[in-house]
Amino acid sequence: MSSSLLNEMGELNIRNAHTAESSKSFLLVDENETLQVTEEESFLEKLGISDEKAVKVLSIFGNTGDGKSHTLNATFFEGREVFRTSETQDSCTVGVWAAFDPLLSLILLDTEGLLGATSRQSQRLRLLLKVLAVSDVVVYRTRAERLHNDLFCFLGNASQAYLKHFTSELKAVSDRCGLEVPLSSLGPALIIFHETANTKILGCDSRTPGGAEQLLQKRFHQLDLSTEAFNSVEYVGTRTTVPPTNFSSFLEMVRQRTSNTSTRSRRPPSIVYNALKALSMRFNGEITDDRIATTSFFPDEYFSCSNVCLSCGARCTRNMNHIKENVSHTSKKRCRYTHQYNNKVLICRVCYERGLEVAVSPKTSASTDSKWFGLATYAWSGYVLECPNCGIIYRSRQYWVGNQDPEASVVRPELRHVWLGNEAFLKDNSNGAQRVLDGVNSMIQSVTEYSAGPTKAITAWLTDQVAPEYWRPNSQITECHQCKKNFADGERKHHCRCCGEGCCDNCSSKTMLVPERGWGTTAVRVCDDCYRTGGSSAGKQLEAAREGKGLMARRITEVAQSTLDIMTSAVEYPLGIVKDVARPDYWVPDHELVKCHRCEKPFTGTTGKHHCRACGLGFCSQCSPELRPVPSRGWDHPVRVCMDCSENEGEL
Template identity: 45%
Template sequence: MDTLAGHMKNKHITVGSPILKSLEPNLIYTGLENASGDPSLNNGLMYQEMSSLNLTDDIDHHVQGHKSILLLDDRERLRVNSVESFLKSLKIEPNTKVKVVSIFGNTGEGKSYTLNTVFFDGKEVFRTSTAQTSCTLGVWAMYNSDLNVICLDTEGLLGISKNEHQRTRLLLKVLAVSDVIIYRTRAERLQRDMYTFLGGASKAYKEHFSAALKKVLAKTDCEKIAGGLGPGVIIFHETHYTDTLHESASVTQSVEDILHTTFADLNMSYDAFSFIKYVGVKTVNSVTSFEKLKNALFEKLENTEVRSPRDAKYVFLTLKSLNEKFQNQISDASPQLYLPAFFTCTDKCQSCKNSCVLSMGHKDEGEPHHSDKSCKFQHQYQNCVYLCKICYKNGNKIVVKPSYQTTSDNSWSSYLNYVWSGYVIECPNCGEIYRSRQHWYGNKNPEDCAVRVEIVHIWPGDKYYFQEKSLLGSQNSAQKVIDGVTMISDLVASVGSQPKKMISELAADKIAPPCWKSNLESRDCYICRTPFSDALRRHHCRACGETVCDPCSSKRQTVPSRGWFSDVRVCDQCYRDSPPSLTTNSDGTENRARVIGETVVNTLAAVKSVVYDKPKELLKDAARPVYWTPDDECINCSICQKPFGLLLYLHHCRNCGKGVCDDCSKARKPVPLRGWEYPVRVCDNCHYL
């Protein structure tokens, strides 16, 4: 008998001719090698309606001997137009109940040969080839009338394809309409790609296909799959030299337990599948045994407890619906030679958890962390900064923050003025841009007129750098003064007299800069070693922080490195004939509480009435840190929910800023992130964090 190619040549018909392309796209495999170069006909496809070409009976007989049809091409295009064409092409009688078996695996693993052997007695219904190029593109279908099973042959994974992602999605859609899937692998050991595919398929089924299938079943009045579970999985594993998992199993650990453990170790799950079964064979010669696979497969097909047979038309309708729903174009990323995790910085923002995008070790080169993604605000971090609005409009990002003194103010009295009148915001380019109490009433918030708020990342190890440029702790120094004034006021009220030496020293230690030596530890002068007494007062050198007597600290000089820009007390050892340059200075943050404290304490003698009543109340609003809940919003204790009043005094936790009662804030600990370097009041919730 002449070959089909010969008949086509005699009839002047070639593969890919306009005559063939004009026919209905219901295709069958003929075994004809394609010589046209047309990718859509690479497998030697011929249209089923060959009789319309008026060819010989030999041709028709050859065509009908191979009944696999192209159901979906490699571009996810459905090649069968209707339910009638689907049933006719597969020769399925209407209302026939069927199950669907599909096969998956890497290219070249023998998937088509497996289906031919298991379901069709070895006949080449699905094409096999010894060539390097893949012999199966897209999804091919064939019906076994004896078992009432539709078999689907799929394109292999890991093949050379320009649309790899699109092909993978195509396979997942086929998996979603199947009742049993066979994962075919010929390898000495199970490889990661199998677990990756099955784990990803399980996740895709739960998150996307399950809901879509329910909608399709509801529209078509199809019998619903019990429990909404996905297909069952049979892993067919063939080895030559190594043992299968059956030899590795034991009395205490079955084959399925080994698979479950491996999935868990890879942080994957297969819980969307109705079952998973392993079939392993060890081939010692060139002939593969399929008996174990047949027995396991037919046993699962006969079981109807989880998935029952369904009308064949619903297989087509379900596949058609899924294909229309998930049909957008997918662009494949170019293969990467390395993973970003190999060389990219591993630090993550503490607020938004986004990773730094720079290379490892960039901080050693002086380059700060960077992320292309925006951060999100977290109340506990207060991770926002002020940007000068005028500069921002001009294309510059200038960070500004509230201060209780302008750069031109050097006198101590100016601190007290700003505590009473509020804070000021200065821009290096624009000067003073905001004053919180510029008017008696009607003052606007800085965000409304002068600054722009920007959320910033908080990177590990950048805590102090972040504090320097953020609003975090920008007003804590004034609150430290309030704490000191409160303590002095309470002691004065209790003893009925003005603050004495012990009270003054105790209050001074509370607001002293970190570099100052404690009054309680100072027994004699650091320079002359003369013991301190009522006649010989102790002082602190503003440069070194040591305690010295009055004769050893009679000189005055600026100390810009410590934030003292006017003449202050320095000891004889620190005094320099040439005053230090003002260009080498700090912002005086660590000394600000002491400076304001000295101003308040020096004013006490002249304004006695202010000591008892006014400082605490009038300074409170200006000095309150930005993260504290305002007093008028603190109705109940945030922990015990008891209402505040005369018998239940209001306090603020220095960590979270919420209003709490005394019983719920007994603990004390430093809160360096908020600028409290020594033990301060914290609520019970923050104490155990």
């Protein structure tokens, strides 16, 4: 008996022995990209092999109805239906099915047809690329008279996507598994198996230089596509005028590629499983964007993070699920400033030059200022910038006496993307409204003992602090300069911008330009006498030169006064409305507070509800008696905290 016959009989015995143990394929990954085998042991058991067995992986791709499953059955299992087939035009393979060929030590992966009807086309294409990424040999099966453009586009796009999205992940898997040659160093070998009925197979003409492979590469180049991810591209053609199809040349090509270990060596099947599992965990996000361009089989949106910047709409350029690895979002596109998100971040320039990146936020007051004085100062002098390392680096009131803009001197601005769920740099400003409300309540309580209204008393004080030199101080104005009527407690005193005297509202209802006092662009309030005389006064022009600084301060103060008027109106609104508007994001809304979070005492009309500034939960007075700074939430001054948070002082 010849040696070749003995070899064939030996191969037959090996196939029959394995078929007796496992005659059917099994579902490895379903159409939703979900891995159906959850453990290595189960994977090995379904294949019928041990982990000591070194294997390679062959996967097959192609359009629906081109006979992928039949090709695997006829080539490796002598026609037995290990992979299910159908005589209809409908796809009989959904998801990815696996079986093992013991003769060539090949894990065979049968994939869903490219043209099969599905509502999850994007998920199917991404699944196919994940299968391609773990394969050693990739077969594209086509049954057509000529090679169509879809074949070249699919393979060219797959090559590009493989290099861009899967190489680094496969390298990480190989490093974890201790492989000497990374899986990603060279991609799989590509075999295009082409069956015709009436036309000649590619490259059969001896006059064609370079053969079929040269023609394939020329076609890829004409379509501006590359096969860089594949370590080789080979063509197998067969012409079938009378069935059955001859698969011998295809089988011989597979034998050559699987026996060649110069580029990719065999490996334990557990490595294959872990690689597929890693890719499934990384690239498993839902693809919901219907506007994805269809010019590519594998657009970046299938594999990259779906998060977009809320400010500029730029897409995150990292791979999917990078947040699980504590890797932050990023984008190559520069963000734009949006007041809605306040995404301009100020970095202390001194710290930055020392190699530190310390963000500072405009605040109403410094940590060394008292609450009342700090808010009052903010009303007329603006904000303060305080660095935890350098202390107070800027007070905006100094701008009135000639200091530079902070962005040109003490800080460097950065525009940062605003990613959903990752807006930590906004925390210092997130409770700004509540801090102002707390300050207003504190001021009301502090100055209520005086007969004048709280905001009117503050306005008078602010006016005296920044009044031009020719203005009469509020404390010296007891009666109207025009009608001599005494001012009642809390009644508004108006300064004439021309003479500087204090008048009541009725005697200073006129407005006009007062250029000799520096009010030359906008009509301002004047008393009736100055309005009648036109405001001419000897010596006023000489005084104007030394009043510039005070005049600028006064102009800004008038804006602050308007703000105080608005604050006065706000306090007159129902307190619940104001508190709801000012409530920081982490606070539990008032209407949801029905009982104390600690002692569970029900809140009644006489029981006050207090928010802990650290955790944001609601407590009664007895369960939140202490005042402490909570810098992690942006509260630099002592504020109310619950007993639980007070005990955990290290977390404040």
